[in-house]
Amino acid sequence: MWLFLQAFRWRPVRRKEHPHLLLEAMIGGRDNSLQQQKLPALDVFICTADPCKEPPASVASTALSVMAYDYPAEKISVYVSDDGGSELTLFAFVEAARFARHWLPFCKENGIDQRSPDAYFTTSAGRDGYGSEKIRLMYQSMKEKVESTMEKGFVSNDLIIHEEDYDILKKGKGFSRRDHPSMIQVLLESGKDCDINGNAMPNLIYVSREKSSTSPHNFKAGALNTLLRVSSVMTNAPIFLTLDCDMCSNDPQAPQRALCYLLDPSMASKLSFVQFPQRYRGLDDDDIYGGELRRLFRINSQGLDGLCGPNYVGTGCFFVRRSLFGPPSSLPSSPSAFAGVDCTTKADVSIRADGTVKKAHEVAGCRYELHTMWGSMIGFRYGSLVEDYYTGYRLHCEGWRSVFCDPERPAFLGDSPRNLNDGLSQCRRWVVGLYEVAFSRFSPLTYGTRKASFSTGLCYAYYAFWGAWCIPITVYALIPQLGLIYDTPLFPKVSSTGFYLYTYLFLASYCHDLIEFLRVEGTTRRWWSDQRMWMIRGLTSFSFGTMEYALNQMGVSAPGFSLTSKVMEDDQNALYDEGVFYFGVPSPFFTLLGTVAIVNLSSLVVGVLKATRKEEGGFDEMFLQIFISGFAVLNCLPVIEAMFIRRDGGRIPRKITNLSILLAGLLCSFGYFIF
Numbered sequence: 001m002w003l004f005l006q007a008f009r010w011r012p013v014r015r016k017e018h019p020h021l022l023l024e025a026m027i028g029g030r031d032n033s034l035q036q037q038k039l040p041a042l043d044v045f046i047c048t049a050d051p052c053k054e055p056p057a058s059v060a061s062t063a064l065s066v067m068a069y070d071y072p073a074e075k076i077s078v079y080v081s082d083d084g085g086s087e088l089t090l091f092a093f094v095e096a097a098r099f100a101r102h103w104l105p106f107c108k109e110n111g112i113d114q115r116s117p118d119a120y121f122t123t124s125a126g127r128d129g130y131g132s133e134k135i136r137l138m139y140q141s142m143k144e145k146v147e148s149t150m151e152k153g154f155v156s157n158d159l160i161i162h163e164e165d166y167d168i169l170k171k172g173k174g175f176s177r178r179d180h181p182s183m184i185q186v187l188l189e190s191g192k193d194c195d196i197n198g199n200a201m202p203n204l205i206y207v208s209r210e211k212s213s214t215s216p217h218n219f220k221a222g223a224l225n226t227l228l229r230v231s232s233v234m235t236n237a238p239i240f241l242t243l244d245c246d247m248c249s250n251d252p253q254a255p256q257r258a259l260c261y262l263l264d265p266s267m268a269s270k271l272s273f274v275q276f277p278q279r280y281r282g283l284d285d286d287d288i289y290g291g292e293l294r295r296l297f298r299i300n301s302q303g304l305d306g307l308c309g310p311n312y313v314g315t316g317c318f319f320v321r322r323s324l325f326g327p328p329s330s331l332p333s334s335p336s337a338f339a340g341v342d343c344t345t346k347a348d349v350s351i352r353a354d355g356t357v358k359k360a361h362e363v364a365g366c367r368y369e370l371h372t373m374w375g376s377m378i379g380f381r382y383g384s385l386v387e388d389y390y391t392g393y394r395l396h397c398e399g400w401r402s403v404f405c406d407p408e409r410p411a412f413l414g415d416s417p418r419n420l421n422d423g424l425s426q427c428r429r430w431v432v433g434l435y436e437v438a439f440s441r442f443s444p445l446t447y448g449t450r451k452a453s454f455s456t457g458l459c460y461a462y463y464a465f466w467g468a469w470c471i472p473i474t475v476y477a478l479i480p481q482l483g484l485i486y487d488t489p490l491f492p493k494v495s496s497t498g499f500y501l502y503t504y505l506f507l508a509s510y511c512h513d514l515i516e517f518l519r520v521e522g523t524t525r526r527w528w529s530d531q532r533m534w535m536i537r538g539l540t541s542f543s544f545g546t547m548e549y550a551l552n553q554m555g556v557s558a559p560g561f562s563l564t565s566k567v568m569e570d571d572q573n574a575l576y577d578e579g580v581f582y583f584g585v586p587s588p589f590f591t592l593l594g595t596v597a598i599v600n601l602s603s604l605v606v607g608v609l610k611a612t613r614k615e616e617g618g619f620d621e622m623f624l625q626i627f628i629s630g631f632a633v634l635n636c637l638p639v640i641e642a643m644f645i646r647r648d649g650g651r652i653p654r655k656i657t658n659l660s661i662l663l664a665g666l667l668c669s670f671g672y673f674i675f
């Protein structure tokens with residue numbers, strides 16, 4: 001693993017783009033309207049899958065934030081994929097389309113940077129800013145309506161004021177999640193619908209693909225492929241942006257930033273995508289759950305950028321459409337001035353035209369992909385729960401490249417799990433998905449190192465075998481401790497030279513880690529949380545993920561995409577804001593953590609007592625083992641506290657604590673037979 005990791009450090013790249021200069025140079029002159037005219041069309045894909053875990057009001061807010069880009073409105077088309085097939089989400093979007101007519105001009109007239117209404121109205125300017133009262137009330141009333149449907153669980157007739165909305169909502173009524181026909185609804189059409197000032201609006205299209213319990217739907221990759229086809233029938237923009245439902249825009253100029261690369265003739269012929277890092281809002285100062293994953297999303301991405309380019313992380317990514325339809329060599333060179341991007345616009349056919357809508361329904365059918373190359377050779381690739389990692393990897397193997405764009409002001413901000421169990425389950429799903437790639441015929445070690453490049457292959461292999469960290473982490477969490485309890489020295493004595501080697505390795509790797517972290521604007525406290533979470537994930541998500549993958553392979557269970565919840569209870573939020581862990585659910589992850597914490601605590605106590613009682617040399621012999629136990633206990637403090645000291649609702653449930661004590665006792669007695 002150490003060797004694989006070095007590939008990321010081979011050639012890190014940091015970029016800075018100057019959107020105004022580049023667009024001027026490439027599109028000709030300072031004439032603003034000419035520049036606007038020449039900008040390529042942009043499709044935006046937003047995925048949502050369950051109104052209960054992904055509140056429709058905030059999904060709509062994400063859509064509004066991109067509809068309000070500083071980009072010619074008639075060139076933007078926002079497609080929302082609703083895998084939940086829920087009338088609640090549809091209703092939220094019907095309302096959002098209406099609100100957009102006010103929101104878009106409001107943002108542009110007032111030069112607001114924060115164009116997600118959800119985020120804007122929590123800022124001080126949004127709460128009591130001049131002139132924003134009317135729009136705030138409008139937003140609030142829309143949000144309340146949407147939330148009231150959520151409480152009821154259906155859209156009641158008294159909430160539908162306009163006749164035409166009634167017709168739309170009627171079509172989506174009573175869909176079941178797993179079995180329903182396709183539903184495509186154009187909510188806004190650029191040429192036809194205008195905002196309150198009479199300016200053009202972007203297209204807004206709601207898509208719920210056909211689902212049937214007998215056809216595989218391939219989770220998010222399937223949803224994205226449906227959008228890819230529906231959008232090619234309707235608008236076929238040369239560039240598209242993928243977004244998760246919780247990732248809203250935080251910079252209205254983000255498309256121009258991406259275009260700096262996408263339109264650059266020196267790289268465009270092979271450039272497939274421009275990836276922005278996943279960054280998060282509302283993290284607490286310490287980021288106790290290590291949710292920002294700086295290493296994954298920023299440090300490693302810079303490292304990959306010097307090789308084939310960063311991996312695709314599922315959201316905040318601008319793609320060149322044609323790159324999903326075959327390797328760069330198989331495509332004719334583009335007729336337009338910008339090698340990769342065809343800037344000509346699609347013929348003016350209404351996206352509401354019968355023929356277009358009918359064709360769109362056809363390509364959103366659940367049997368459309370049967371016996372085609374979708375998911376294997378074209379589009380987003382199937383076969384892994386981390387379709388993002390897998391698709392990016394396959395594109396790199398085909399010879400495509402990518403660019404990492406990490407401007408100072410985050411271009412997108414999303415939600416990170418604010419609950420330990422959710423964060424660990426999310427990571428477990430990633431581990432399972434990564435193993436699916438690791439042991440496939442496209443394994444980065446054998447296939448990637450040949451097809452992409454040796455070093456890129458190593459980077460991808462590092463991720464593919466990410467879950468294997470559970471082995472060293474579990475070994476270090478238990479074996480030296482058991483040895484300590486039974487007086488068996490496993491490490492060199494303090495007085496021997498081997499001791500210096502261990503000390504050096506420990507200090508060097510921790511210092512290196514800290515410096516890397518601080519270099520991407522991290523703080524020491526967040527670094528501490530990050531390294532603690534790495535151990536916690538190693539013990540729980542990684543080992544459960546490894547077991548789950550093994551069970552899937554044996555056919556005992558099938559891989560499933562457990563959606564990360566974006567709703568949080570108030571008591572959990574309050575704890576999170578205070579920087580206190582929430583353990584209040586009976587989760588097997590916590591049993592394991594509790595067990596390890598107890599083993600370490602007991603070995604520390606036993607070890608120190610024994611060492612002090614010995615006449616001489618007690619510490620000399622056992623120092624490293626005592627240190628490891630002590631270090632683990634330090635990291636486990638929140639767990640120990642949650643088991644034995646805390647009394648609030650976020651403590652570890654009594655049942656789990658008892659089980660952990662039992663397991664720890666068993667492990668210690670098991671140690672008797674080994675040592």
Ligand SMILES: O=c1ccn([C@@H]2O[C@H](COP(=O)(O)OP(=O)(O)O[C@H]3O[C@H](CO)[C@@H](O)[C@H](O)[C@H]3O)[C@@H](O)[C@H]2O)c(=O)[nH]1
Pocket residue numbers: 047048049050054081083218219220223243244245246313314315385386387388426429430433561562563564565
């Ligand atoms: O059947 C599905 C399952 C998920 N989604 C959407 O996929 C997105 C990501 O799901 P989430 O539960 O938020 O997963 P995360 O683990 O937070 O997401 C990370 O990991 C995923 C791969 O496991 C990537 O797809 C994401 O882009 C990446 O942010 C959400 O918008 C979902 O609505 C679907 O559209 N259909």
Ligand SMILES: [Mn+2]
Pocket residue numbers: 244246564
């Ligand atoms: Mn997510």
